[in-house]
Amino acid sequence: MVRLKNRYLLLDILYPDSTTWPTTTVSSGPQAAQLAIHAPTSDALTPGLLAKMIREEVGEMYGDWGVGKLGGASAMGVQVKYLSPATSTAIIRCPRAAFRLVWSALTYMSHVPAVTEPGAGVGQRRPNGGRERPCVFRVLRVSGTMRKAEEEAIRRARREIVRVRGVEEKGVLGDLISGAERGMSVGGSRTVVTGIMDESEDDGMFDDDDD
Structure with a gap:
């Protein structure tokens, strides 16, 4: 039996645009700014929607060849195994041969659904740019197993x-x-x-637990 090897990408969603931060956060110093950059993500971003966004971005960047590397348009080559809107953290599973395509697609993705404001009507646009919120997808670690990605997420x-x-x-x-x-x-x-003194951080991006 052939064993299909996958890669797991641990990523977080950052919000560096200070115009989307609350006014109290901007005026509260570097500590509040650090929290604002790692702000929670809207519950409108579901695992299925995130996987769809990645597949569409790969298709836009690499065409049919890129979609084929993921296993086809209807295949489940890209799966979101874990997504936490509270911590803006996710773990993406993809074929080992295509993880660089997924990584590059995440680099060019720049928006997520905006947080719904209290009292806003259905479909009402926000003053800061509509229903989408600008963001940055940052890949933290590429692992061969789900366990290693989870351990890195907990450590960070x-x-x-x-x-x-x-x-x-x-x-x-x-x-x-x-x-x-x-x-x-x-x-x-x-x-x-x-x-x-804090212990030195290991900045390695890849795990050698699975070839």
């Missing part, structure tokens, strides 16, 4: 949480330490603060 989610909390704690501790140093400057005392 934990790192983002630690990074955001670190910014909060650094701001609070900085104010407290500066106040303590000013209060003890008369007596000649000095406060020494040590920080915890």
Whole structure:
């Protein structure tokens, strides 16, 4: 029996356009901006819709040849195995021979369905550009198994949480330490603060778990 080998692309959806951010987010400093870039995605983006968008983009870029590499227009060559609108994270499965086509298609995809605003009517267009929201699809890791992609997604989610909390704690501790140093400057005392360094990040894009 021939074993069909696939590739799993872990990706996240980013929103770098500050004009789509809430006004309070723009004026709240770098921490809020970091959260806004990784903002949630509308529930209108379903796994089926995302897979369809990828297939259409591959067809537009590479024509019938690209669609054939995915297994044909009616085949399930591209499948969204995981999609979380809350974290704007997805895992795409595609044939191993065509994962670069899918990757390039994701690079050129620039819009997702916009978040429905409270009180907006059905089909009502948003002031910031209609029913679509500009975004960037960033491929984080290419793996040969679903398990490796899931582990990488969990690791990156934990790192983002630690990074955001670190910014909060650094701001609070900085104010407290500066106040303590000013209060003890008369007596000649000095406060020494040590920080915890984050472990270096592995920027490798490919896993060697499956040839």
